[in-house]
Amino acid sequence: MIELLLVDDESYVVESLKQTIPWEELGVSGVHLAFSGQQALDVLERQPIDVMVTDIRMPGISGLELIEQAKKKWKQMKCILLTGYSDFEYAKRAIQLHAFDYLLKPVDDDELMESVSKAIAELNEEWQQPVNKQALASGLDLALLRENLLNDLLLGKKFSEKSLTSLIHTYRIPVSPADPVVMLLIKPGEGFPDFDPDSQNLLTFAISDIAQEVLDEHFHQWYGVSPHGYIAGLIQPKLQQWEYEEELRNPLSAFLTVVKNNVNDHLGGTIAILVTGVIHSPDELPPTYQKCLLAFFQGEQREENNLRFLEDSSAAKTDMKWVRSMYKPPSLIQLLETSQWSAAEKKMDEIFDEMSSLPLSHEHTYEVFFSFSNAFVYLAHKQGQYLSDIDHTMIDIVMGNRTFHTIHGLKEWTFSIFSKLKKEIDTGEKKEKRQIIQQVQEFIAEHLSQDVSVKSIAVQVYLHPVYLSKLFKQETGESLGDYIIRMKMEKAADLLKHTHLKSYEITTQLGYQNPQYFSKMFKKVYGMTPQEFRESGIG
Structure with missing residues (x-):
């Protein structure tokens, strides 16, 4: 869950925002308030914050200075600036400080909700990055990662431009949805029997491979099985010889006719292909995909071995914006x-x-x-x-x-x-949360002799440290930091009772550098120094 901080020297502004916006619907579990830059820094020291919304003009520490200081220590935090001054210099400085968004006051509730939602979505993407990188390092099938990303885009998952570009590069995808693309939706028809999942994957690969071969000279391509079981593809011209849609339609129609014929000749079955117009941004992918589904569903693609363009269908004229x-x-x-x-x-x-x-x-x-x-x-x-x-x-x-x-x-x-x-x-x-907690506890038990930190554990379970800390506290009722200390001190107590090791030797065995610090932690847990504990004969 997300922790959010609202900062403004006009207390009624942040108090009103806290009360009127349905934060829980956005996935925000806690909303914290600060009425100055210094108060905000104090909150940040006490409480992990994921998103900070701050006014720019404040006495003492300004919003820009607050972000500059906060970003040095809490680099992952997303910062949204509110201001009544539409001065370009403020916006330019906000960009330099990597502020997530810049909104003018009085801010519209829907506008602020949308900005916070996008910030949360970007945080979720960043928290997943270690998982994606680990998957690549372990040799996970790139085709599956590419297909999952394609499905995410078709189903409307929001990505920041930076995150999407990073994933496209990481997965080595030759198509960038941030640039204009054309979508193909392919439906296998007669001649192909009902397959089991493995055979269906082979059929998808075979049809996609034929399309790749035919279009390769002129188009960058990206294929996968769509969420509703069709073969989806995004294509982009390698050269800008087709500047307008009407110039793209005829040559593309000729190439896809070859694809249909080759599938029939080599695989013995027919396919129906639906071709969209040019899609100019990732935000246009979900509604266009829905219109393609509707066109198939309405029966406009039931004719076998058919090639049609979405713009010719009645589905293209359907507008969902009224809901x-x-x-x-x-x-x-x-x-x-x-x-x-x-x-x-x-x-x-x-x-x-x-x-x-x-x-x-x-x-x-x-x-x-x-x-x-x-x-x-x-x-x-x-x-x-x-x-x-x-x-x-x-x-x-x-x-x-x-x-x-x-x-x-x-x-x-x-x-x-x-x-x-x-x-x-x-x-x-x-079940998944229980498994994560078990992994964490096992890792700590195996590495008590090392300087175990929340960050080092988070790397092992592929989670963001802040999220892992919240999850551990939620599932066990104990903070992860306190648990690590307790496990180390229980190990220390066992060594004090059953060995003749000196206090400084136990300090080293538990990964601590400072015997005084170890003694302080031990007393915090057991109410006495290590030496007093050994002499007491407890246990």
Whole structure:
């Protein structure tokens, strides 16, 4: 969970923000207040803070000076600046200090919520970086990492430009979604039998390989199995010979016709290919992917061996923006990702209430279905599961064997899936947390003779030190630092009782350099010095 600090010399400003914004819905567990730069530094010394929102103009230590001092010690913390002065010099200095965002006062609640949500998302990405790097170092299949990242983008996970660029580089992906791309969605048709998962992966690889070979001369490419079981690809021209979409369509159509024919000739089956227009940013990927799903679902791609462009379909003209509550931050994916179950349930209720007040068509109902299913599929995949394993009706719906004729039917299905997913994830999270705590305790037990720190343990379990500290305290009721000291002192007590080692020798065995410090810690735990303990004959 996230700890947030609000700083402003006008106390009513931060007190109002604390009371009016639904922080828990953003995944914020604690909101702390400070009314000056010095008070803020005092809070930072006492309490781990993940996100700091501060005014710039304050007496004494200004917001810019506060960030400059804080960043020297707490480099991971995200800082958001609030100011009533739209002076470029302030903004320029904020950029130099690596402030996360810069908002003008009076700040709009939705704007601040969106900024904090993005800061939290970037923190989560940074906390996952050690895991990704370790996975690469241990030889984990790069194709799987690339596919997972592609799915995250299609399902609407937010990445900062810096984090996305880093992942693209780390996974050696030749396509950058930050630049214009075209999406391909490929649906295997007749000639391909029902495969088991391993055979399905081989088919996906074979079709993707054929596409790679045909398009390789002119396009950078990135393929993977999409969250709903199709083959998804992002492609970019290697050269800028096609400056406009109309110039791209004809040659791409010719290349993809070759792909279709080669799949039929070499693999003995047919495929349908849906091609989007140019997508200009990662934020456009999720709605475009949803429109592709809708086009397939509406039957426009049921003709075998078909090649069509999304812009020619009615799905391209469908606009979801009218369901305002669907897009109001935080998103459903953000709430589910941070296990904010009550807030997620409330958001879904708001969406259904809004739908009930609008004149909706059958297509609109399925647009909402795909938005919900994307969030559910993303969460299931993040847990290493398929949503179809949790509820088999997912396959029936995607393949067109089951339809929703009413909002009530969609609502029943949504909350049924939500309930099953929550139960599955709660169980998995509890087990995962217990395993992490066990790993930590075993590592400490094996390394009592070393200078064990929270940071060194966090590296071993691939978690951010702040998050690990919070998790350990939450699960055991004891801080990780106190636990380390207690384990060392229990070891010291055993050595004092059963050996003739001198106090300074025990100090060395426990990884301490200073006998006086060791004696102080021992007295803190046992209420007496090591020598007094040995002479007392306790135990």
